[in-house]
Amino acid sequence: MEITELLSSAVEALSLNKMRTFLAALGIVIGIGAVIALISLGEASQLSVQSSIQALGSNLLTIVPGSQSQNGVRGGLGSSTSLTYEDAKAIQASPQITTVAYVSPEFSRRAQVSTAGTNTNTQIIGVTPAYQDVHNVTLSSGRFISADDVNSINKVAVIGPTAAANLFGDGNDPIGQNVRINKIAFRIIGVTVSKGGSGFNNQDDVVMVPLTSAQKLLFGVDYLSSIALQAKNQNDMTAAENEVGYFLLSRHHLTDPSQADFTIISQADILGAVSSVTGTFTALLSGIAAISLLVGGIGIMNIMLVTVIERTREIGLRKALGATNSLIITQFLIEAIILTFGGGALGMILGTSLSFAVTRIINLPFTVSLSSILIAFGVSAAIGIVFGWYPARKAAQLSPIEALRYE
Amino acid sequence: MTAIIEASHLSKIYESGAVKTQALADVSFSIKKGEFVAIMGPSGSGKSTLMHIIGALDKPTSGSYSVDGVTVGHLSEDNLAQLRNKKIGFVFQAFNLLPRTSALKNVMLPMTYAGIPKEERVARATKFLQMVGLGDRLDHTASQLSGGQMQRVAIARALVMDPAIILADEPTGNISTVQAEEIMKIFEELHKKGHTIIMITHEPDIAAYAERIITLKDGRIISDKPDGHKLWK
Numbered sequence: 004m005e006i007t008e009l010l011s012s013a014v015e016a017l018s019l020n021k022m023r024t025f026l027a028a029l030g031i032v033i034g035i036g037a038v039i040a041l042i043s044l045g046e047a048s049q050l051s052v053q054s055s056i057q058a059l060g061s062n063l064l065t066i067v068p069g070s071q072s073q074n075g076v077r078g079g080l081g082s083s084t085s086l087t088y089e090d091a092k093a094i095q096a097s098p099q100i101t102t103v104a105y106v107s108p109e110f111s112r113r114a115q116v117s118t119a120g121t122n123t124n125t126q127i128i129g130v131t132p133a134y135q136d137v138h139n140v141t142l143s144s145g146r147f148i149s150a151d152d153v154n155s156i157n158k159v160a161v162i163g164p165t166a167a168a169n170l171f172g173d174g175n176d177p178i179g180q181n182v183r184i185n186k187i188a189f190r191i192i193g194v195t196v197s198k199g200g201s202g203f204n205n206q207d208d209v210v211m212v213p214l215t216s217a218q219k220l221l222f223g224v225d226y227l228s229s230i231a232l233q234a235k236n237q238n239d240m241t242a243a244e245n246e247v248g249y250f251l252l253s254r255h256h257l258t259d260p261s262q263a264d265f266t267i268i269s270q271a272d273i274l275g276a277v278s279s280v281t282g283t284f285t286a287l288l289s290g291i292a293a294i295s296l297l298v299g300g301i302g303i304m305n306i307m308l309v310t311v312i313e314r315t316r317e318i319g320l321r322k323a324l325g326a327t328n329s330l331i332i333t334q335f336l337i338e339a340i341i342l343t344f345g346g347g348a349l350g351m352i353l354g355t356s357l358s359f360a361v362t363r364i365i366n367l368p369f370t371v372s373l374s375s376i377l378i379a380f381g382v383s384a385a386i387g388i389v390f391g392w393y394p395a396r397k398a399a400q401l402s403p404i405e406a407l408r409y410e
Numbered sequence: 411m412t413a414i415i416e417a418s419h420l421s422k423i424y425e426s427g428a429v430k431t432q433a434l435a436d437v438s439f440s441i442k443k444g445e446f447v448a449i450m451g452p453s454g455s456g457k458s459t460l461m462h463i464i465g466a467l468d469k470p471t472s473g474s475y476s477v478d479g480v481t482v483g484h485l486s487e488d489n490l491a492q493l494r495n496k497k498i499g500f501v502f503q504a505f506n507l508l509p510r511t512s513a514l515k516n517v518m519l520p521m522t523y524a525g526i527p528k529e530e531r532v533a534r535a536t537k538f539l540q541m542v543g544l545g546d547r548l549d550h551t552a553s554q555l556s557g558g559q560m561q562r563v564a565i566a567r568a569l570v571m572d573p574a575i576i577l578a579d580e581p582t583g584n585i586s587t588v589q590a591e592e593i594m595k596i597f598e599e600l601h602k603k604g605h606t607i608i609m610i611t612h613e614p615d616i617a618a619y620a621e622r623i624i625t626l627k628d629g630r631i632i633s634d635k636p637d638g639h640k641l642w643k
């Protein structure tokens with residue numbers, strides 16, 4: 004028998020047993036589809052989190068007030084008042100600190116922002132010009148906060164695109180217009196380019212004002228919520244952490260690091276912490292995917308085994324009419340291969356389009372994990388082929404009459 | 411005339427658990443080329459069992475058996491497949507058609523294994539189905555046919571490879587007398603053309619078409635004689 008004959012008879016056998024073919028293929032489609040969709044989504048969310056952390060700025064160190072205490076009792080991170088604008092200026096001016104490029108003192112707090120018609124609750128950040136360098140802020144129009152704005156406590160604001168849209172509507176140019184923050188009018192001097200951050204850290208829904216204006220006019224405080232530092236390069240990160248750490252300790256008249264009233268967090272720390280969270284998330288998804296694969300596999304196995312009696316009789320008949328064992332096994336193998344590869348292809352399409360749809364809806368980068376495809380496909384193909392081939396081989400070893408009488 | 415089939419001391423014992431059934435006990439006979447033989451005997455006497463062994467579909471527990479001088483017990487699996495495909499046409503007592511498959515495709519199946527090209531397969535299968543009176547049922551699946559029709563499809567399938575030996579296990583068991591006569595006419599034609607035919611039957615009328623009747627009882631041959639009816643003809 005030629006290969007085309009074998010192929011067409013396998014296709015025919017599959018189309019004659021529509022229910023069996025459908026159920027077996029369903030197991031494969033679901034197994035593969037679920038694995039690809041879940042693992043791709045896991046990887047996509049991990050990528051998204053990493054890229055939004057990287058978007059915070061590169062070579063970034065953040066000093067926050069409060070200590071990283073061992074017993075967790077001493078003041079919560081970022082809640083105390085130990086960091087000041089003077090600290091930031093001193094770090095900037097100190098000749099001992101050689102590895103830091105920019106120092107950005109910041110004070111941020113949520114506040115009510117209004118225009119003539121609208122009213123919204125937004126993150127207000129008091130900044131100095133260094134903020135723009137440290138956090139890679141680019142402007143779509145206007146200018147950023149200048150040193151002069153900070154020195155003169157000017158009532159000016161740079162606004163993120165989301166906040167701009169919320170306050171002024173899409174497409175309206177807010178430059179030169181006024182917003183009222185805590186009832187004080189600020190003139191808008193610039194709009195930033197979208198950073199595309201989503202969810203937990205939306206850097207587009209912010210209003211930036213001079214640090215001094217935020218401290219003195221809006222919130223009446225003299226401390227900072229953080230100082231962001233940019234190291235001169237990647238290899239200086241640890242050196243910068245040490246230089247700044249010891250400098251601040253002595254400035255705060257403290258003798259050893261365990262007493263520190265501030266904490267320095269590097270971008271790597273954040274990335275590590277968040278990665279371990281998203282890693283757990285991905286592991287969880289992989290677990291669910293593995294279960295889907297198992298369920299799909301058991302489905303394939305069941306349907307293959309349930310039809311063994313009928314198929315054994317069929318094999319007995321084919322042998323009685325002159326089919327050789329190798330021909331029968333080849334035919335069944337081809338059937339199983341068509342089934343698993345057809346189902347596998349459908350499963351891939353399903354899984355990929357599912358993860359594509361979901362990533363579009365919740366705004367994640369779209370990736371397809373090759374390893375997930377290979378694993379899922381390998382497992383279901385192996386199950387499909389083994390359970391299609393093994394009973395066929397066993398039946399072919401019987402005499403035709405034994406096979407015809409099989410039950 | 412030379413013997414086409416030689417059976418010596420064939421026994422078949424079925425073992426299912428502790429129960430042993432002796433279906434055949436020391437059966438020996440030889441059948442000459444071109445003979446038309448009927449096998450008779452009560453139900454359970456081992457007729458089908460013997461037929462399956464002659465058709466190389468099952469193996470005897472002991473004894474040997476040869477077709478055309480070739481000892482079947484020594485053949486490889488592939489040679490057995492070839493023997494079943496080319497030399498023997500088997501009509502099963504239970505028809506054994508592929509379900510959900512058309513009459514035409516069922517009859518084409520043995521030709522597929524013989525590597526006959528598709529056009530010829532279709533033409534020959536159609537011809538043989540017409541011969542058994544099913545020319546208008548080519549595309550009916552096995553489950554859309556009556557018992558008698560299934561039997562006739564099974565007969566067409568057994569004849570389509572033009573085998574030297576035709577083994578028929580109650581080929582007229584499920585059909586009307588008129589149809590049975592038609593089938594027997596086909597068998598007589600084949601007999602005249604020199605095919606060897608072995609047929610199991612319960613009916614003396616049908617057995618009367620044969621030239622020799624072997625009678626089995628409890629797995630043994632109790633009589634083996636020429637058909638008297640034919641002798642006086």
Ligand SMILES: Nc1ncnc2c1ncn2[C@@H]1O[C@H](COP(=O)(O)OP(=O)(O)OP(=O)(O)O)[C@@H](O)[C@H]1O
Pocket residue numbers: 408424425426431432433451452453454455456457458459460503
């Ligand atoms: N697979 C089997 N396992 C056990 N016993 C079997 C098997 N096949 C047949 N037998 C037994 O062997 C004996 C002969 O069976 P066989 O089918 O040859 O009878 P038969 O003469 O063809 O009967 P019938 O006229 O009813 O078709 C019976 O007693 C039957 O029960």
Ligand SMILES: [Mg+2]
Pocket residue numbers: 457458459503579
């Ligand atoms: Mg019988």
